[in-house]
Amino acid sequence: MSPFFTRFALRILLAFGLATAAAAPASAALQCVPYARAQSGIDIRGNALTWWGQAEGRYRRGAEPEVGAVLAFRPTRAMPIGHVAVVAEIVDQRHIYLNHANWSGPGRIETRALAEDVSANGDWSVVRVWYAPQHSLGLRTNPTFGFIYNETPDAAPTAVTPRTVIASTAAPRPAGNPDGEVILASAGTN
Numbered sequence: 087m088s089p090f091f092t093r094f095a096l097r098i099l100l101a102f103g104l105a106t107a108a109a110a111p112a113s114a115a116l117q118c119v120p121y122a123r124a125q126s127g128i129d130i131r132g133n134a135l136t137w138w139g140q141a142e143g144r145y146r147r148g149a150e151p152e153v154g155a156v157l158a159f160r161p162t163r164a165m166p167i168g169h170v171a172v173v174a175e176i177v178d179q180r181h182i183y184l185n186h187a188n189w190s191g192p193g194r195i196e197t198r199a200l201a202e203d204v205s206a207n208g209d210w211s212v213v214r215v216w217y218a219p220q221h222s223l224g225l226r227t228n229p230t231f232g233f234i235y236n237e238t239p240d241a242a243p244t245a246v247t248p249r250t251v252i253a254s255t256a257a258p259r260p261a262g263n264p265d266g267e268v269i270l271a272s273a274g275t276n
Contacts, residue, residue: 115193118186122170125185126156127236135161135168138231146235149209151182155233157201157210164226171215173233174198179208190218 119134130140138158141147151157151173159169171186174197183198190196199216203209204227211232217224 116187118170118188121187122156122172125172128156133167134170137170141234146237146239147232149232151176155235157233158231160229160231
C-alpha cells in the first residue's frame, strides 16, 4: 500500500469517527448532576466531585439524611468524577431511598433505589447502593462526603422541586425500586 493511500484512508476514518461522535454526544444521556439539581433545587454546577466544596458556605452540609438532600459521593476509580443522588425517603437509621440518574446504566433514571449506610460509625461516609442489573445492593462500597441540604447555612429549609412521573410499570419490581417509576423532568420551578 502506498503512503498516500494509507494517509488518505486514515483521514477518512478519522473524519468518520469524529462525525459519528458529534452525532451522539456523551451529554445526550441524562447525567446525575442535572438530574440531582432539578430534583433538589440545589443550584450547583460542574462535576459531582465538586459539589461538596461548592456547597460550603452556600448550602448547609451534614452527615444526616433528610428528604430532598443530595448525597455527594467521593470520586473513586469506578466513579472518577463522583456521583450525586437525592434522598427520596428515610427508611431507618441505616437505610434510605435515593432518586438518581446514570448509576445502573448510562442515562438511566432510578427512583426509590435503596442505599445502605455501611460505615463503621453510622455516619453515612460509606454506602452500598441498589444496582438494578443485579436486583440487589451493589457489592461495591462507595465513600461519600455527606449530605447537601437545600437551605443556606443559617436559614430554614426551602421547598423541594416536585417531580413528574411519566411512566410506571405494572410488573412486580425488586425491593430497591418497587414503584418502577421513570422520571423525565421536574414539574414547577424553583
